[in-house]
Amino acid sequence: xxxxxxxxxxxxxxxxxxxxxxxxxxxxxxxxxxxxxxxxxxxxxxxxxxxxxxxxxxxxxxxxxxxxxxxxxxxxxxxxxxxxxxxxxxxxxxxxxxxxxxxxxxxxxxxxxxxxxxxxxxxxxxxxxxxxxxxxxxxxxxxxxxxxxxxxxxxxxxxxxxxxxxxxxxxxxxxxxxxxxxxxxxxxxx
DNA sequence: TGGGCGATTCGCT
DNA sequence: GCGAATCGCCCAC
Numbered sequence: 717x718x719x720x721x722x723x724x725x726x727x728x729x730x731x732x733x734x735x736x737x738x739x740x741x742x743x744x745x746x747x748x749x750x751x752x753x754x755x756x757x758x759x760x761x762x763x764x765x766x767x768x769x770x771x772x773x774x775x776x777x778x779x780x781x782x783x784x785x786x787x788x789x790x791x792x793x794x795x796x797x798x799x800x801x802x803x804x805x806x807x808x809x810x811x812x813x814x815x816x817x818x819x820x821x822x823x824x825x826x827x828x829x830x831x832x833x834x835x836x837x838x839x840x841x842x843x844x845x846x847x848x849x850x851x852x853x854x855x856x857x858x859x860x861x862x863x864x865x866x867x868x869x870x871x872x873x874x875x876x877x878x879x880x881x882x883x884x885x886x887x888x889x890x891x892x893x894x895x896x897x898x899x900x901x902x903x904x905x906x
Numbered sequence: 907t908g909g910g911c912g913a914t915t916c917g918c919t
Numbered sequence: 920g921c922g923a924a925t926c927g928c929c930c931a932c
Contacts, residue, residue, distance in 0.1 A: 757913070765913070775928060792914050793926030799913085812913055842914050882913055902914095 720867040725784035725860045727868075732758045732802040732809040737877075737893045739800070739811060741869030746848040748865070749821030751838065753813060754895040755902055757880045759799070761808040764885035768808035778856045779808045786864070788845075788855040795842025798850050800859060814881075814892075816844045817900040840902040878905040 723742060728735055736758040744750045759766040767776045767789065778787040779801055787799040787810050799810035816838035818825055825837045825847040838844035845851070859866050874896035879888055881903060894901050 759913070767913075770929090773928075789913085790927065792912060792924080794924065795914050797913060814913085840914070880913075884912085 720870060722860065723866040723868050725858065728783040728800060728802045728859070729804060730802065732760050732811055733891070735800070735802045736811045736891070737875050738869065739813075740875050740893055740895050741873040743819070743865075743867040744813070744816060744848075745820055745865040746850055746854070747863045749824055750816060750848050750865075751819035752817040752895075753815075754817050754898040754900050755813075755815035756893050757812040757814055758891040758893075759810050759812060763809075763889070763891075765880065765883040765887075765889075766809070768810075772808070776808070779810055780806055781856070783807070784859055786850075786854050786857050786859060788850060788852055790852070791842060796845035796851050797841040798845055798848075798854070812841060813844065814841050815839050815894075815898075815900055815902045816848075817895075817898060818847070835899055839900050843902075876905040 736756050739753050739756050742753050744753055761768045768779045772780045782805050783801045785801050787801050788796055791797045798813045801810050803809045818837045826832050829837055829847050837847045876894040876896050877890050878892045880892045894905055
């Protein structure tokens with residue numbers, strides 16, 4: 717089977733709500749470790765739930781920069797979360813990567829996560845960062861070159877849509893996208 | 907400068 | 920289902 721084409725940087729020069737569903741089914745590797753993206757959430761500058769909503773700070777500065785790069789932040793003082801910056805310079809919108817179906821580097825992911833259950837390796841934003849070795853080191857790095865390897869989805873997948881998770885503002889906005897029927901989602905879509 | 911809180915996860919009940 | 924872990928961010932004081 718041929719390797720799917722690399723996702724180019726201009727893929728991200730569009731509305732976060734167009735980019736997010738197209739990331740479902742794409743393959744994300746970090747230093748050769750990762751799998752198929754099965755769950756994402758969209759966050760736009762004008763969205764009260766977005767980190768960029770109240771303006772630029774040191775933490776979210778990358779969101780305000782060029783699209784096509786990684787925005788990584790620490791969550792609850794413990795976990796890392798990985799986002800892809802979208803739209804245009806200053807737009808400050810991003811897609812949060814929430815879950816991955818592990819396909820490459822399973823042994824290393826199991827070691828990093830300290831567990832063997834494949835379904836639990838990358839079924840959450842903090843989990844997948846631990847499994848893929850993503851940290852603040854990756855903040856601001858371009859997604860179209862090493863250590864990232866991002867490949868386009870194949871055939872258009874069946875996508876489920878629902879409200880986002882773990883937020884307190886704009887909770888009803890249906891900006892969570894998932895791969896229909898995937899066993900690797902962070903939570904079931906209701 | 908201090909304190910409340912979070913785009914989470916895990917273990918225990 | 921619930922609460923602890925854990926700490927940087929951010930705004931009110």
